[in-house]
Amino acid sequence: MTTTTPAATPLTTTPALAPLLARGALLSPLKRPRPDADFPRARLVLPGLRIDLARLAAYERTCGFATGADALPLTYPHVLGFPLAMRLMSGRRFPLPLLGLVHTSISVTRRAPMPATGTYELAVHVEGLTPHRRGTEASVVTEVRAGSGPDRTPGGSGAAPVWESRSTYLARHRTDAAHPSPQAPAKTPEPSAPLPALAEWRLAGDVGRRYGAASGDRNPIHLHPLTARLFGFPRAVAHGMWTVARCLAEHGTPDAAVVRADFRAPVLLPGTVTYGAGDGRFELRGGDGRRLHVSGEVGPYPATGRGETPYPAA
CATH class of the missing domain: 3.10.129.10 (Hotdog Thioesterase)
Known part of the structure; x- marks a missing residue:
């Protein structure tokens, strides 16, 4: 997997998903996925995020979580970071087509409880591309830090994330089955x-x-x-x-x-x-x-x- 330390690109608001999904759909036919392609190096950072409690309650009801507690379900930060991930994956520099992209796995670490009434800083970046037996897989990392006070520059090293995840997304395409890459991950x-x-x-x-x-x-x-x-x-x-x-x-x-x-x-x-x-x-x-x-x-x-x-x- 190709890795990098991306520079922080601050955002002032959560990106709207509908235009990003439309852009990704329009650009998908132009993409030619391959594991050695370049990918966006930006690390999108959204400081000062407050939780919409009504939307959180709707999520909890839909997924079967108890409602009313001052705590985020473990999976909810993925929802918060998803628009930032879509901004990266729907752009011209992301080499995999958004249409047909398959979410294949997610790994999550939560280091402490996350109050629903807290303030958070989101950061999302593409970690790299990996050859897969069925195509090319991208790893997208989401980090959530508690607060975003004056002692920490948005996107800076600061405190360790209270929550972080790595999602893998697969773009299926023809591969050289006769000469598989030694980097290709084995199936779990x-x-x-x-x-x-x-x-x-x-x-x-x-x-x-x-x-x-x-x-x-x-x-x-x-x-x-x-x-x-x-x-x-x-x-x-x-x-x-x-x-x-x-x-x-x-x-x-x-x-x-x-x-x-x-x-x-x-x-x-x-x-x-x-x-x-x-x-x-x-x-x-x-x-x-x-x-x-x-x-x-x-x-x-x-x-x-x-x-x-x-x-x-x-």
């Missing part, structure tokens, strides 16, 4: 047997629309069967981050936690899924228990015996 092995089934959820057809309204992510594959069919899906598809949030709402997380989740197969809406968990792991399978949609693990931070590691091992 699937669990050999299903985890104990603890709940069965019947998902309504409007889950994607409700999550889109709460999160701002209104990708057409999630909204309606007609728009999903334009991208090759028979029905609307649940957001990957909704599936992880719903699992973590059921599982629970420590105040200081390390989480990793892999998105393995889309969840079609409406549909029935089975939630399973055990020994710090969780998963979401099809109603018959055979098809694995999401697998993940939850642990305390710092992880016992591993020291302070900012991301779980892939």
Whole structure:
């Protein structure tokens, strides 16, 4: 993976998602993805962010979290950083087409509880590109620091992030299967047997629309069967981050936690899924228990015996 220390580019407000999604769609046919392509080096920084409590409550209700507590769910900072990530990934300098880009995994570290009434500084950058057996994968890092007082320049080194994540996004394209890159990551092995089934959820057809309204992510594959069919899906598809949030709402997380989740197969809406968990792991399978949609693990931070590691091992 190519890495860099990007310079900070301060923002004064959260970017609007709709124009970014439209720009990304228009530019997608012009992109020629490859793992050695250049990518945007900017680190977008948004200081002084306050949480919209009404929007937070809508998110909590949609994902199954309890409402009313002065604490952000572990997955909510991803929603806060998503517009900044879209600003980077929808631009001309980002080499992967936004249309068809697949969210393949997310790793999250939360070092302390995050009050919903707090003030935060967001920072997002593209960490690099990696060859994948099915194309090219981009890693996008989101960091959240508590406060943004006069003692710290926005985007400066300052205090360590209270929350950080690394998301991987895959652009599928033809690769040289006869000569695979030695850097190409190995596929995370699937669990050999299903985890104990603890709940069965019947998902309504409007889950994607409700999550889109709460999160701002209104990708057409999630909204309606007609728009999903334009991208090759028979029905609307649940957001990957909704599936992880719903699992973590059921599982629970420590105040200081390390989480990793892999998105393995889309969840079609409406549909029935089975939630399973055990020994710090969780998963979401099809109603018959055979098809694995999401697998993940939850642990305390710092992880016992591993020291302070900012991301779980892939």
